[in-house]
Amino acid sequence: MARAATTTDAFNAVAEPRRRDILDALAAGERPVNDLVRLLDLPQPQVSKHLRVLREVGVVDVRDAGRQRLYRLNGHALKPIHDWVRNYEQLWSERFEQLDVVLEDLKRKEQGDGGDE
Template sequence: MARAATTTDAFNAIAEPRRRQILNVLARGERPVNDLVHELDLAQPQVSKHLRVLREVGAVEVRGDGRRRVYRLNGEALRPIHDWVKDFEQTWSERFDQLDAVLEDLKKEEDDGQ
């Protein structure tokens, strides 16, 4: 068996850095293909191919505008990634260290009370 297709889910789609770049640009507003080509300094066919992958996993949507195709972000498709990774945040965030400190204090007060 080979690696899962890039179009399998958002996790696979965003493994490619260019596709993350494309999403970053689209986060600032919708763009026709040619704008992306210039903003990212990529060849047009590659941009179209990356957009296809992103469209297949639902991360972008298209709208026709004359001879252009305007792409826009659909952030909702990235939600599973956010949901998965956010549970790991406590292993590095100092917010959780501070919460630990508070809980520690509460425990100590309780013990003193006994």
Template sequence: MARAATTSDVFNAIAEPQRREILVLLRAGERSVTELAQELEMTQPGASKHLRVLRKVGLVRDRKAGKQRLYGLDASGLRPVHEWTGGFEQFWNESFDRLDAYVQDLKQTRKAE
């Protein structure tokens, strides 16, 4: 099966580490492309390209502020990722419960020795 285009699928869009870094920076508030590029030590065209992808999948919104454009996080676009990862919650909880039981058994064994 062919992989979805990066610009149409949130999972593919956030697979790129620099895009995830942009999302982390935008959690603190709106920023211009220049600020993002400087913070991430990348070129402005590179940052713009990543922002365009994030905007197309609904993770980033933009607005005009004077002569510049400000970008902000639209976390509602992460809902499919949240729902998918949430499906693993029971697995991890059970794994941690088994680990905790194992540690408790080790403690009891050491006390008995």
């Protein structure tokens, strides 16, 4: 097998920076494809292809509006990513770094206890 398809997951879909850019642009609200083309300065077919991937993973929804297709963010599909990475948040939070300092202190004290050195 090769690398998992981009349409497997939100994780895989969002690994592509252009697709994150698209989502960031859609955060402001529903937009037609050409809006995104202008905003991101990408060829239209590329944008359509990226949108297809995002749609297949459920992170965007589409709505027909005359000859336009309005894309809208569906944040729910990003929740698994958030839920996963959230477990590591403490590893860089300030409070945790403070805790680190305290633990270092304790360790040093403990060692001081053991010997007379």
